Amino acid sequence: MSAVPAPRDLIVNPTGEAVAYSDDPRDVGWVVKNIPCQSACPAATNIPAYIRAIAEGRHGDAYEINRQANVLPGVLGRICSRQCEKACRHGWPGNGEPVAICNLKRSASDLKNSGHRITEELFAPTGKRIAIVGAGPAGVAAAHDLSVLGHDVTLFERESQPGGMLRYGIPAFRLPRDILEIELHNALRLGVELRVGEGVGKNTSFPVARLLRDYDAVLMSAGCMAPLPLPLNGEWKNRDPADTCPDVEHGLPFLMALHRDEKKTVRRRVAVVGAGFSALDCARVAARLGAQEVVIHIRTAEEYIPVTKEEIFEAKREGIRIRGLRTPVGIELDADGRLTGVRFVQNRLGGWREGGRRLAIPIPGSEFFEPCDTLLIAIGQKTVNDFLDVPVELDRWQNVRIGENGMTSVRGLFAAGDYVTGPTTVIEAIGRGRQGAAQIDAWLMGETRRRRLVRIESVAEPLRERAFDFIGRQEMPTAVPNERLRSRTLEVDLGLPAQPCQEESKRCYLCNLKYQIDVDRCIYCRACIEVAPRACIKLVESVDIEADGSCGKLREAKEWNKVGAIWIDNNECIRCGACFKVCPVKCISITRNEFVEVDQP
Ligand SMILES: Cc1cc2nc3c(=O)[nH]c(=O)nc-3n(C[C@H](O)[C@H](O)[C@H](O)COP(=O)(O)OP(=O)(O)OC[C@H]3O[C@@H](n4cnc5c(N)ncnc54)[C@H](O)[C@@H]3O)c2cc1C
Numbered sequence: 252m253s254a255v256p257a258p259r260d261l262i263v264n265p266t267g268e269a270v271a272y273s274d275d276p277r278d279v280g281w282v283v284k285n286i287p288c289q290s291a292c293p294a295a296t297n298i299p300a301y302i303r304a305i306a307e308g309r310h311g312d313a314y315e316i317n318r319q320a321n322v323l324p325g326v327l328g329r330i331c332s333r334q335c336e337k338a339c340r341h342g343w344p345g346n347g348e349p350v351a352i353c354n355l356k357r358s359a360s361d362l363k364n365s366g367h368r369i370t371e372e373l374f375a376p377t378g379k380r381i382a383i384v385g386a387g388p389a390g391v392a393a394a395h396d397l398s399v400l401g402h403d404v405t406l407f408e409r410e411s412q413p414g415g416m417l418r419y420g421i422p423a424f425r426l427p428r429d430i431l432e433i434e435l436h437n438a439l440r441l442g443v444e445l446r447v448g449e450g451v452g453k454n455t456s457f458p459v460a461r462l463l464r465d466y467d468a469v470l471m472s473a474g475c476m477a478p479l480p481l482p483l484n485g486e487w488k489n490r491d492p493a494d495t496c497p498d499v500e501h502g503l504p505f506l507m508a509l510h511r512d513e514k515k516t517v518r519r520r521v522a523v524v525g526a527g528f529s530a531l532d533c534a535r536v537a538a539r540l541g542a543q544e545v546v547i548h549i550r551t552a553e554e555y556i557p558v559t560k561e562e563i564f565e566a567k568r569e570g571i572r573i574r575g576l577r578t579p580v581g582i583e584l585d586a587d588g589r590l591t592g593v594r595f596v597q598n599r600l601g602g603w604r605e606g607g608r609r610l611a612i613p614i615p616g617s618e619f620f621e622p623c624d625t626l627l628i629a630i631g632q633k634t635v636n637d638f639l640d641v642p643v644e645l646d647r648w649q650n651v652r653i654g655e656n657g658m659t660s661v662r663g664l665f666a667a668g669d670y671v672t673g674p675t676t677v678i679e680a681i682g683r684g685r686q687g688a689a690q691i692d693a694w695l696m697g698e699t700r701r702r703r704l705v706r707i708e709s710v711a712e713p714l715r716e717r718a719f720d721f722i723g724r725q726e727m728p729t730a731v732p733n734e735r736l737r738s739r740t741l742e743v744d745l746g747l748p749a750q751p752c753q754e755e756s757k758r759c760y761l762c763n764l765k766y767q768i769d770v771d772r773c774i775y776c777r778a779c780i781e782v783a784p785r786a787c788i789k790l791v792e793s794v795d796i797e798a799d800g801s802c803g804k805l806r807e808a809k810e811w812n813k814v815g816a817i818w819i820d821n822n823e824c825i826r827c828g829a830c831f832k833v834c835p836v837k838c839i840s841i842t843r844n845e846f847v848e849v850d851q852p
C-alpha cells in the first residue's frame with residue numbers, strides 16, 4: 252500500500268469556489284516547508300500571492316497583501332534586509348538568481364493607482380487602554396494592530412517625529428521622507444494618540460510606573476539607542492576618543508543629529524569603522540557632505556558583512572572604498588588634538604560565527620597606520636535601560652527578558668523589537684511588534700481572537716509557463732552617481748517601471764501552488780515524466796508524509812513491478828505546468844495553499 256495521500260476533497264462553497272481551511276499540522280508544515288521566502292520573512296509576508304497579483308497587473312492588491320503582514324510596504328520595498336531573497340527557491344543551485352522580491356514590493360507601492368484605498372477589518376471597541384513607548388517600526392506596527400483590534404492606543408515618542416531609525420537613522424536618499432510620512436500616517440490613523448517629544452521613564456512626566464497605573468497594558472519598544480564603544484589598546488584603552496577629539500564621532504548620534512536637521516560636517520578624508528547598515532550609511536552620507544575620500548574599515552571580509560550586496564555595490568559606485576580584515580587598535584592626534592589617523596592590526600579569517608559570519612583573528616605584529624581626518628564609529632548599538640523606574644529582569648546582554656507571552660517580569664509590561672533582541676532589522680522589528688500586539692490582545696481579552704489557518708483552494712490551470720524560466724532578473728535603475736553626491740535626499744533606487752516589474756513577477760515559481768497526482772486515477776503512462784523539465788516526478792515504491800507535513804523517506808522504484816505510486820517532488824517542481832497539460836486522464840491537481848488569519852467566531 253502506498254503512503255501517498257490522495258488529493259484533498261475541497262468543499263465547493265456557494266460562490267462556486269472549491270476551498271478548505273485547515274489547521275492540520277501536515278498542511279501547516281507543507282506551507283512552512285514549501286514556501287521558503289515566506290518562511291524566511293520575519294513578518295511571514297505572503298510573497299507568492301503578492302507577486303502573482305503583480306503579474307496580473309493588480310498592484311493595489313499586491314500592496315494590500317503586503318500590508319497585511321507589514322504596515323509599511325513602500326518603506327520595506329526600499330530598505331528591507333531581504334532575508335526572503337536569500338531563501339528564494341529561484342536562487343537555489345541550478346535555478347538562477349533569486350526573484351527580486353523586495354523590488355517588486357516597492358513597485359506594487361509605486362504603481363498602485365493614486366486613488367488606492369486601504370482596506371482594514373476593524374474589531375469592535377474593547378474599552379482597553381494600551382501605552383506604547385517608542386514609535387519605531389516595532390511600536391508603530393504594534394500600535395496599528397492593537398488599534399485594529401479595537402483598543403485605545405497611546406504612542407509615546409521621545410523625538411519630535413515618529414519613525415525611530417526609519418527617520419533618524421536611515422538617510423533620505425534610501426528612504427524618501429514623503430513615503431515614510433504617508434505610510435506612518437496610514438498605520439496610525441485608526442485613532443492612535445501619538446505623543447511626540449514625550450520621553451518615558453525616570454525624570455519625565457511619564458514614569459513607567461505611572462503608565463502601568465493608567466493603562467491596562469504597556470509595550471516597551473524603545474529600540475537600541477546606545478552606540479557601542481570602540482575597544483582600543485594602549486593609551487586609548489577604556490577611553491572613548493569621541494569624548495575628547497572633535498574629529499571622532501559615533502555613527503548613530505551623527506546620523507540622528509543630521510536627521511534632526513542639525514548641521515553636520517566631515518573633513519576631507521573620512522574613515523568609517525563598522526560593517527552594518529549604520530556604517531554604510533555613515534560613509535554614504537559623508538560622501539554627500541563633501542568628503543573627498545571615504546573608506547569603510549571592516550574586521551572581516553566584505554562577503555560576510557550583514558548588508559545587502561546592492562548596498563555595497565551602490566556605495567562603491569559613489570566612490571566609497573571598503574577595506575577588509577583590519578581591526579582598529581588606536582588613534583593618532585596631532586599637537587592640537589586633531590585626528591591624523593587610525594592604527595589598525597591586520598586580521599586573517601578564522602572559523603564561522605553564528606549567522607553565517609566569519610571570525611577575524613588578529614595577526615601578531617601586523618600593526619599599520621591609515622591617515623584620516625574624520626573617524627565615524629559604527630560598530631553596533633545596545634539597549635539603554637537606565638531610564639526604567641520599575642525593576643525589570645534583564646538577560647546577560649542587558650536586554651529585557653520576556654516570557655513566552657511577550658511579558659517582562661513586571662505584570663502588564665510587555666516588550667518588543669530591537670529593545671528585546673538587540674539590533675536587528677526593520678522587518679524583524681515589525682514582525683516582533685505585531686507578535687507583541689497579538690500577545691497583549693490575548694492577555695487582555697483572555698482568548699486568542701485571531702487564528703492562523705491554511706486556506707487550500709483549487710486552481711483550474713497552471714499559472715506559469717516554462718518560457719518564464721528564461722527571463723533574467725530585472726535590475727533596479729538607479730540615479731547617476733555624480734548627481735547623487737550633489738544631494739542628500741535624491742533617491743538612489745528609482746523603482747522598476749511597469750514592464751520590467753511584470754517580467755520580474757513572472758520569474759516567481761509560485762511556490763504556494765501544490766501539484767499532486769491522484770494515484771488511484773493515474774494510468775502510469777509516464778507522459779508527465781517525459782515532458783518534465785527536471786527530475787520533479789518520480790516513480791516510487793512508497794513515500795511517507797511525516798506528521799509535520801514534510802516528505803519522509805522516498806523509495807524510488809527501479810523496476811516496474813516495484814512501482815507503488817507516482818509522486819511530484821514539490822521541492823524540485825518549478826510549477827511549469829507541463830505535466831498538468833499533458834496528462835491524458837487529468838489526474839494532476841493544483842491547489843493554492845496559503846496562510847490566512849481568521850477571526851475566531
Ligand atoms: C543608520 C541605520 C540604518 C539602518 N538601515 C537598515 C536597513 O536598511 N534595513 C533594515 O532592515 N534595518 C536597518 N536598520 C536597523 C533598523 O532600523 C532597526 O532594526 C529598527 O528600526 C528597530 O526598530 P524598533 O522599533 O525596535 O526600534 P527603533 O527604530 O530604534 O525605534 C525606537 C524608538 O523608541 C524611542 N525611544 C527610546 N527610548 C524612549 C523613551 N524612554 N521614551 C520614549 N521614546 C523612546 C526612540 O526615540 C525611537 O524612536 C538600520 C539602523 C540604523 C541605525
Ligand code: SF4
Nearest residue numbers: 288339340759760762
Ligand atoms: S520562487 Fe517565488 S514563491 Fe518561490 S521562494 Fe522565490 S519568491 Fe518565493
Ligand code: SF4
Nearest residue numbers: 787824825827828830
Ligand atoms: S509543474 Fe509538473 S512538469 Fe513542471 S516542474 Fe512541476 S512537476 Fe515538473
Ligand code: SF4
Nearest residue numbers: 773774776777779834
Ligand atoms: S501523465 Fe497523468 S496519467 Fe500519465 S503518468 Fe503522469 S500523472 Fe499519470
